Amino acid sequence: MKKYLLFLSVFAVEYSFAQQIAPLTVEKIMRDPKWMGIAPTNYRWTADSKTVYFNWNPENKPKEELYKISTASTKPVKAIDKEDEKLLATNFSYNKDNSLGLVEKSGDIYLQNFKTNKEIRITNTMERESNPVFLTNGDIVYQLGDNLYEVNLKSAETKQLTNFVKGKKPGRTDAKPVTDQDKWLRAEQTELFDIIKKRNAEGRGGARGAGGGRGRFGAPTGDTKSLKEIYADDKFLNAVTISPDGHYITYKLTTPALNNHSTIVPNYVTSSGYTEDIPGRTKVGENENISEGFIYDTQKDSIYSIQFSTISGIKDLPDFYKDYPKELEALKKKNEDRPINFFGPVWNENGTTGVLVATSIDNKDRWILKLDASTGKLSLIDRQHDEAWIGGPGISGFFQGSTGWIDNNRIYYQSEATGYSHLYIANIATGDKKQLTTGKWEVQTLKLSKDKSTFYFTANKEHPGITNFFKIGVNGGEPVQITSMKGLNEITLSPDEKWVTINYSFMDKPAELYLQANKPGAKAVKITQSTSAEFNSYKWRQPDMVTFKNRYGTDVYARVYKSDNPHPNHPAVVFVHGAGYLQNVHFGWSTYFREFMFNNLLADNGYTVIDIDYTGSSGYGRDFRTGIYRHMGGKDLTDQADGVKFLVEKYGVNPKHVGLYGGSYGGFITLMAMFNESDVFTSGAALRSVTDWAHYNHGYTSNILNEPFNDPIAYKQSSPIYFADKLKGNLLMAHGMVDVNVHFQDIVRITQRFIELGKNNWELAVFPVEDHGFIEPSSWTDEYKRIFKLYESTLKK
Template sequence: MFHVFRIACLALCLLSKSSIAQTLGVLTVEKIMRDPKKWIGTSPTEIAWSEDSKTIYFNWNPNKNAGDSLYGYDLSSKKINKIAPAERRTLPAKSNVFDKQKAQRLYEKNGDIFLISTADFKVRQLTNTVERESNPVFSGDNEKVIFTQGMNLFSITLESGLLSQLTDFKTGTKKADPNPDGQEKFLKDDQLAMFEVLKERKAKKDAGKKITDAERASYPKEIYIGEKSLTNQEISPDGRYITYRLTQTNKAAKSTIVPNYVTESGFTEDISARTKVGAPTSDSEFWVYNVKRDTTLRVSVKDIPGITDKPDYVKDYPKLDSAWKNKQRDVIINGPFWSENGENAVVIVRSTDAKDRWIMAFNPETLTLKLLDRQRDEAWIGGPGIGGYPMSSGEIGFIDENTIYFQSEETGYSHLYSLDVTSGKKTALTSGKFEVQHVNLSKDKKTFYLITNEVHPGEQHFYSMPVAGGQRVRITHQTGAHEVTLSPDETKLAIRYSQSNVPWELFVMENPAVSHAKTAKPEQITQSVTQEFLSYPWRKAKVVTIKATDGQDIYARVYEPRKSNGKAVIFVHGAGYLQNAHKWWSQYFREYMFNNMLVDQGYTVLDLDYRASSGYGRDWRTGIYRFMGGKDLTDNVDGAKWLIKNYGINPKKIGIYGGSYGGFITLMGLFTAPDVFAAGAALRPVTDWAAYNHPYTANILNEPQSDSLAYRKSSPIYYAAGLKNNLLICHGMVDVNVHYQDVVRLSQRLIELGKNNWELASYPMEDHAFVEASSWTDEYKRIWKLFEEKL
């Protein structure tokens, strides 16, 4: 039945152009900024397989309801059915926690722990409590299930069902005798010496306590953690060691407040938000509880190679440089990650200044760390499979008892490596000027499944590769991007696929790495987009390269009108580290549709992956280090010059717009390159990087109190005097990411400078990502008006 529906949809797509035009007609802001689920459709998300590999589950909303629902595609009947709530509640949750034989899988659902057999798919519920249980794992002998409840670790013996508490963490400090050698002790000893009855009663009480203590000897040691927070409680496969992290929050770190004006109560309500970059950070400690010895000891990091290395940027500050004197940098230890037999463990150690990542062998008995691999970056550690923050472990796991795999940007691109933890031998499993963007190790640990962009930076394809490296076999072939979920038996692939002008749809395909079928082709399961959306011929923008001033190639998408009006608009994507000049459906789909609307009116539109965009390796990723608004802006300026040269664009008729980081670049463009851009719309922009969050900003600009030069160079508010042309600013007033305070401060600066060619549109009920169609419509009507009037 579903195939009949699909064929009907395809037939409708072949209607005459005149009939199509009657459906959507001329694009307008009002049309394209409507609620997308009601007129575009909703792509499938959250893809998961049934345990028997016969059904694909996914969230979907083909009926334009208020929210998505769970659907299932049955591979045998090839039908899609909506999953009833009662059935949905019984479905196992996702996890990748198997016993050694891959015979059983653990998962947590609704705060309880479940066990499912991979042979007959029978489910056994292990806990049913009000408190939440989480992070279940098998013990090294597969006889117990270990999990976290509250602050503590517990185990359940699978055969008997015995529940045992493994740790007894307590907040605060253990109460001690406040005056052990003073007045109270004197009085107590005097009383016992004077009264025989008291002496006899105390002896009986002490004898009883001795018996009770002996009976409780198997109970875990009380471990007091003071006022610190406890995370990452893990037990070794042999049960001998429990590792955990203690974090001391710095109470001097001041949080910001975001006022919320439009509320149900009628009163202004404050939203407690994040701290600002440079605020005092938390201290992290890594501890080991040796169960056999009944001791707790902190792991020392002072001997980590390079722990006192001074970052290069401090050379710009003589006082800071001379005062360094072998300062030990703060680090966070992630892990440990254990081999199956429990004989080897590794940890990921990352410096909080983001300039170092150490992979180290960890011995919990001796509390020693041995260097296996160090990646140092004077900008900051990051990239696919590596992560950009101190709490990131990145991609890591054991191939066999002695060999780990991980990703590194050692060559300038994120690639996959293996390393023998006993010999220290490291092997590059992939190489080249491309990125490995996702890694999955097969259950038998003989095959890696990879997603890379080696065909083109704007494409993502799925490959299989022997675990020892060697030739990669490309499995997907259609132009675009592929997100792949392997079935539990690894014989089939559920693929979310899209093209630049076609939203994500769900496909299923045999896994040729297992079936060895040479003719395996993806079969489409869902048809999500509406006929109204399909009625417009959405453009596939041309992906081009533009030569930057410093000789680098900038990848970009150009939208070409049939008849140019001599005007151009540059769209600047947000997030900084994000890719948009690609060949799949953009998360900026509203901007994509707006760009189509601009082109319909004769504008040429350019969308660049400027410096710091993702997908192009380490040097591109870190091209903005200590100067945001430097090469990222000149890349956009070079794009404007390219438009003038190649498309005959009038140099005085170029506009620019973007949100978040794109709003920041728009401000920097109008303030520091005022002769390039005649008009710009800065949406929810950062105006002063010293006001943004710590994890993101400190990576790129260090901290404002230690690298003030970087912040001064990078913050638009210092360049506001350079505004010559027309500026529109739009910002949500309850934005907890880039605070509304940013544009309030900039507004005051523009007022004091006497600027009168700018305006601010405020949205009282919007956060950083707008939700309401009315807000989107108002915002883009203003952008459209700006370009029409000022270009």
């Protein structure tokens, strides 16, 4: 019996060991990610800060389910009664003392009393009400359609505040030229009818004014003052905002871009059996929407423009025009204001002052501006100028960014003025500015406490690849670190600011939920365990975190996956992350989890793999971010070659047996490497690659390369299609045919170039049902089997 038990014990150990050392295969790692276990997501607190809800699927069901924990009992339980979610703390708009909150739920407005924990439904309609706020008098204002309505909580009266009207004002003729026939008919009407003669004399023409009747909610309006009709003409109305005292209503009218060409993406594998067209985006350089700002003075019943033409530097021309002297002279003669976009205003608590954030359409400038609402005039609080483009955490030119009020005189904002995104405050009365955080690290998220005494922020202060949670007083001081786990710590703060949930991950450990008191030194308690036994059975590598100097003397961060049994050829592979502005060299779990597993597979098969945060990646400050301005495929490409040199010197890699691969921006770099660094790279796999930046979208590309028609130099030195004749090594290209981001047309065009050039050392794999981000496991498997085959057949010879 003892021998039998010993046999079983040995067998169990050997079976477990066999499972642990079972080799990774492409088929295994590219399955539906459920095989790994599904991490929790979407953490949200209840308004009383006692419960956290999250989505989770620990039982590997077809769909994730709702779970919850409490601060008193941290064991996850299924939230069977989804009505509990009514208690969730969403994005409330608070009154002055934070005792009341307003929120939109499913298109209706709700009032939450935090003292009594009672919720009152304010609207119950088939239409959508949104953007609820409190006025200083205690009333509520919300938006229905294009218009604002005010609710008096004491009398329950609802009053319409604006009367925005779509279309043109009656009697306007500027939209259609007056023909001879029109003139004849008008003259005939005047000749025939006395009433027309009378109206013409009164200046009313043939139009009738709006009559009386009943308001939106049935309240009689016949004995009340008519609201001014504000016509939008042929423009889009948006950003309707009211000052807290109800005095001013600001709004934006946007003229849509005309004569743009939207692209078409054909879909071949359809249920109908016919090819169907997917409407696509426009390409870089197309016309852009132009916005104007207006103020409606409710007391004077008058409308006037916000005056952007006076702001500092509005006529400045970008430096790149120095490469185009004729165009520069022509623009100087025009002396026109640069078009801008703007966000806000954000009003101080008492409603006396609004602050706008404006960005130039060329994204070289970002202004923070004080608005004099009585005149529409603007005065400068801060100007951030960048001859490359404005960006960085909390700053991006596409939105308002981290900007708000501390009190009635001070605002906060983020700026890259020192080369890294940091926190600043400015006194709008005195003009004084103060930098609160400093150093060669970035403030990545920012939140002002409810009592407006403290800033909470996440930052990579310790290391570019480690994020933690900090706090600092609004008057400055030394930042206080709250979390301490080495890796990536993504924070959700409870409404009472006493607790934090942490979405924590490490290099070889996917994210899990942790709960911690919002205090320095408090223990983070692990709540979930999500990874499967099969995933845990493999000993995933923790890559070496290294730095090397590139040829320009800049520190470049990288991950290196070492092979325990290098192939005799000592081959290496470079993985190039996508997006350009993205960080993948960190101590957390990578969003490129399939590539992380594939890199482990490569290392198991004798390859050394390096994953580089090349120039242009996020997390390293302004100079690194903008190092690719006007030349993508410049420093970002040479960083890959310098990384190979580092592998040769430090890891014994054979420089004659190096490949690389990457998707999207990584695919673009792979193409540029195979063309312009062909002495370094023997084989490359370019996935969903941009081949010509003139065919990509506007928002991303115009920041980095300007526009094709005004900076062709930048596009020609940055686009792989212009260098296709230099292909020497072994190239695999793979692309989804219904890619609405990087269109299939991109890869078709460069394929035609290869054909015309007589190149024969390339192949193209197409995936008929895949968009930019592949979904089907069969597609992932096919793609990566091809990559692995490419390396096995070319780098080990």
